[in-house]
Amino acid sequence: VVLADKASIFIDGRYTLQVEGQVRHEDFERRDLHDDPPSGWVAANLGNRKLGYDPWLHTMPGLKKLEAAAARAGGTLVPCETNPVDAVWSNQPAAPLSPMRIQSLEHAGKPAQEKIDEIAASLVEAGETAAVLSDPASIAWLLNMRGGDIPDTPVSLGFALVTATGEVTLFTDKRKVTAELRAWLPDSVTLQPREAMARAVDAIAADSGKVRVDDGSGPVWLVNRLEAAGGEAVVAADLCALPKACKNSAEIAGTRAAHIRDGAALTTFLAWINHATRPGSNIEVDELSASAKLAEYRQKVESYRGGSFETISGFGPNGAVVHYRANEQTNRRFEDGSLYLVDSGGQYPDGTTDVTRTVAIGEPDDDQKRHFTAVLKGHIAMARARFPKGTSGSVLDVLARSQVWALGADFAHGTGHGVGSHLGVHEGPQRVSKTGSHPLMAGMIVSNEPGYYRPDAWGIRIENLVVVEEDDADTEQPMLRLSTITKAPIDRRLVAVDDLTRDEADWLDAYHADVRATLTPLVDSDTAIWLADVTRPIREGA
Numbered sequence: 001v002v003l004a005d006k007a008s009i010f011i012d013g014r015y016t017l018q019v020e021g022q023v024r025h026e027d028f029e030r031r032d033l034h035d036d037p038p039s040g041w042v043a044a045n046l047g048n049r050k051l052g053y054d055p056w057l058h059t060m061p062g063l064k065k066l067e068a069a070a071a072r073a074g075g076t077l078v079p080c081e082t083n084p085v086d087a088v089w090s091n092q093p094a095a096p097l098s099p100m101r102i103q104s105l106e107h108a109g110k111p112a113q114e115k116i117d118e119i120a121a122s123l124v125e126a127g128e129t130a131a132v133l134s135d136p137a138s139i140a141w142l143l144n145m146r147g148g149d150i151p152d153t154p155v156s157l158g159f160a161l162v163t164a165t166g167e168v169t170l171f172t173d174k175r176k177v178t179a180e181l182r183a184w185l186p187d188s189v190t191l192q193p194r195e196a197m198a199r200a201v202d203a204i205a206a207d208s209g210k211v212r213v214d215d216g217s218g219p220v221w222l223v224n225r226l227e228a229a230g231g232e233a234v235v236a237a238d239l240c241a242l243p244k245a246c247k248n249s250a251e252i253a254g255t256r257a258a259h260i261r262d263g264a265a266l267t268t269f270l271a272w273i274n275h276a277t278r279p280g281s282n283i284e285v286d287e288l289s290a291s292a293k294l295a296e297y298r299q300k301v302e303s304y305r306g307g308s309f310e311t312i313s314g315f316g317p318n319g320a321v322v323h324y325r326a327n328e329q330t331n332r333r334f335e336d337g338s339l340y341l342v343d344s345g346g347q348y349p350d351g352t353t354d355v356t357r358t359v360a361i362g363e364p365d366d367d368q369k370r371h372f373t374a375v376l377k378g379h380i381a382m383a384r385a386r387f388p389k390g391t392s393g394s395v396l397d398v399l400a401r402s403q404v405w406a407l408g409a410d411f412a413h414g415t416g417h418g419v420g421s422h423l424g425v426h427e428g429p430q431r432v433s434k435t436g437s438h439p440l441m442a443g444m445i446v447s448n449e450p451g452y453y454r455p456d457a458w459g460i461r462i463e464n465l466v467v468v469e470e471d472d473a474d475t476e477q478p479m480l481r482l483s484t485i486t487k488a489p490i491d492r493r494l495v496a497v498d499d500l501t502r503d504e505a506d507w508l509d510a511y512h513a514d515v516r517a518t519l520t521p522l523v524d525s526d527t528a529i530w531l532a533d534v535t536r537p538i539r540e541g542a
Contacts, residue, residue, distance in 0.1 A: 001038055003045060010038050016412065017321040017455065021330070039069035046073040052080045055221040060213070060235045063220050079220070098148030100156045100176050102184045105144070107350050107422065109250025112144040113186040115243070116166055122239050123164040129209035131239055132201070133160040134217045137423045138240035143170070143189065145181060146422060152309050153424050154347055159197055161204070162239075171197045198225060205231025214238040216428070241429050244420070246443035251421040252467055254350030255445060256485055259465065262346045262353040263487030263515070264522035265297040270357065270489065271523075271530040272297075277334055277361050286333040287313040287326035290342065298346050308345035308352050308425040315340045315361070319459035322413055322451075336362025339458040339494075345425055354425050354447055355486050356463035360493045370407070371452045372460050372494040377403040378450040379462045380507050382415065382432070382482065386471055389478045393436025393446070400432070400450040409452055416446040419465055442480060444468045462490060487515050489534045497538055509537045 001008055008029040011019050019030055031041060042051065051070055053063070063077070070077050086092065105111060119142065123131060133139050136155035140146055147156025158172035168189045177191060192200065201222065204211060210232045213222050223233040247255070272293060276283040291313035298304055314324040315332045319341035324330075334340060340361055345354035358372065381399040393416065400415040414433030417426045429438040432446055440446070449463035464486035471479035489512060497505070512535035520528050 001041060001051075003049070003051075006045065008038075008041055008045075010036075010041075012412070015323060018323060018325075037065075039065045042066060042075075043069040043072040046070055046075040048074040050076050050078045052078050052084070053220075054083045055079045055224060056219045057083070058220050059215060059218055060220055060223050060233075061215055079224075095173070096149040096157065097173060097175055098156065099178050100145050100147045100172075100181045101178070102181055103140070103144045103146050103349070103422065107250065107254050108144045109248040111186075112142065113188060115142050115144075115240075116162065116168055116186065116188060118243065119162050119239050120164050120166040123162070123212070126212070126234075127210065128164065128212050128234055129207070130161055130163045130204055131212035132214070132218065132222055133162060133238065133240060134214050134219065134222070135238055135240070137420060137427065138214075138238050138244060139170070140423060141244040141420075142240055143168070143185060145184070147176065149176075152307050152347065154305065154422060155424070158194060161197075161200055163204075169200060171200075201225050201231075202229040205229035208232070210234055212236055212239065216241075237429070242441075244423075245418055245427060245430055246441050247421055247445060247467070248443065251351075252443065252445075255352070255421060255465075255467070258346070258348040258351030259353055259485045260487055260518055260522070261301045261303075261348070262298070262355070264519050265301050265346075266294070266344070266355060266357070266488045267515075267519050267531060268523055268527045269294045269297050270359065271527040273340070273359055274530060274534075275526075277336075284333065286331050287315050287318065288328075288331050290315075290334070290340070291326060291344075294342065294344055298344075301346070301348075303348050303350070305347040305349065305422075308347050308354055312341065312343035312356075314342075314459060316458055317456045319358075320453040320455050320457060321459070322453065334361050337365075338362075339364070339368060339460065341459045341461055343461065343463065347422060349422055352420055352422055352425055353486070354419055354463065354465060355488055356449055356461045357488060357491065358460045358462065358494065359491050364494050366496070368458070368460075369494055369496040370499070371404075371409075371454075372491075373496040373499045374403040374407050375450050375452050375460050375462055376490065376495060376508070377500070377504060378415075379448055379464070380504050382448045382450075383464070383466065383484055384482075384503075384507060386479050386481050387440075389441075389480055390439045391480070392439055393430055393432040394434055396432050396440070397434055397436060400448065404450060404452055407452075411451045411453060413449075413451070415450055416448055416466075419445045419447060421445075440468050440480060442468050442470050445485070448482070448484075484511065487518050489515055489531065492534055492536075492538060495538060500538070505538050512536075512538075 010031045010033045012033040139160045140155045146154040149157045161169040171194045205226045212234045226233040291311045316338040340359045343356040378400040397415045416432030418430045420427040451461035453459040466482040471481045516535040
């Protein structure tokens with residue numbers, strides 16, 4: 001938030017350390033997004049002034065909080081006709097024009113028209129005339145297409161209008177629509193330039209239409225336009241969000257297959273790290289070279305379409321920065337006695353991966369082992385969980401945090417986020433976090449990633465993806481369970497074996513046995529030998 005005399009940047013715990021090195025103290029105050037949110041800062045600092053906002057960049061729920069804060073201060077919020085940042089951003093890149101591509105039925109699992117009909121039926125049930133889709137991932141899922149407008153996320157920017165009669169208007173730059181995709185889209189889909197959306201909204205509003213606007217991504221501009229034209233904006237959840245999150249059998253099978261191929265690349269990389277950093281090696285490894293080597297292995301994987309996010313490759317103190325990004329200025333060379341945290345993922349037509357491993361460089365000390373094992377125990381507790389239908393993510397979050405809490409510590413990020421099917425590596429509505437209120441449901445894919453971070457020393461995180469499944473056991477009430485998808489070894493050198501219960505050791509051994517059996521046929525002989533050694537039963541010792 002920028003005022004005439006002061007400005008503040010709001011970040012959550014993932015970026016606390018990062019903002020210190022990237023934002024000038026002289027220009028911006030630092031505020032915690034949750035403990036000291038923008039609304040509170042506006043209420044305390046705005047006074048009787050006017051605060052401008054871009055109606056394309058704010059949702060209605062977010063705007064209402066800011067309006068209330070401004071009113072408490074005696075000020076007002078004013079929509080800007082043009083964004084003032086755009087006015088001074090002279091080298092702003094042009095809008096992306098990446099071609100859209102087909103997401104095959106083999107990977108999508110359900111025809112686009114069938115999805116459209118289901119959304120239309122939901123609109124009829126809700127008594128609504130239409131819905132405007134503003135989340136590119138929802139549009140991609142609904143129409144079984146993908147794009148390349150956003151790095152690492154295979155979506156195409158635009159909007160879509162879905163009516164209760166099952167018609168869809170896609171507002172996008174037609175230069176992105178190939179002839180192949182046009183033929184693939186159902187006949188119920190019409191293409192229009194983005195500039196035509198205002199007229200379409202006016203037309204449907206003129207008929208006194210009730211139009212759903214996504215409460216998570218729908219711009220205030222859309223609500224204002226609908227109401228100005230005589231319509232009613234229903235600000236509510238995106239109707240595509242839940243069916244997109246609850247994967248069908250084809251999407252789950254594809255995600256499992258993608259994780260096997262991706263796991264072979266990651267395991268080959270972990271074997272290389274072990275070789276390159278062992279005593280007597282003359283290979284110099286740093287954060288950037290390690291990240292490049294991992295990318296090199298992934299690029300050899302069948303149908304690899306790029307990363308699912310920018311790799312977090314953090315050694316020592318940099319591993320304690322939750323969303324660290326290595327660059328030439330921060331790049332650290334690996335040295336014995338600390339930990340390397342690598343959080344990475346890939347995009348494949350059949351699935352999206354996201355996995356974190358923490359690796360000992362040299363001989364780990366007892367303190368590192370104790371904290372790593374606490375994180376591992378929390379990871380296992382969530383992985384083994386059985387829970388009644390209707391259980392929210394906040395309940396499982398406690399399981400994953402409990403062992404770190406027992407050490408008198410915590411971690412400043414959620415335990416898990418949803419993951420798309422060759423879509424975004426972060427997907428809602430499900431979250432495993434302190435505030436994760438949405439029930440977990442069969443077919444949802446979430447991450448299981450507890451951690452521990454010691455500032456200026458090292459960071460620990462263990463992340464696998466899991467899919468929520470129906471528990472087929474004979475129980476008094478319907479239950480769910482989690483099935484781990486990710487295939488990659490966990491560093492046994494960091495495990496304090498005596499701190500594990502028998503059940504925890506059994507889980508780790510079973511996981512490693514599955515990793516070994518699944519990946520051995522896919523890796524080279526040297527990696528296979530290394531994999532056999534690092535996936536031995538944990539109580540066999542070093």
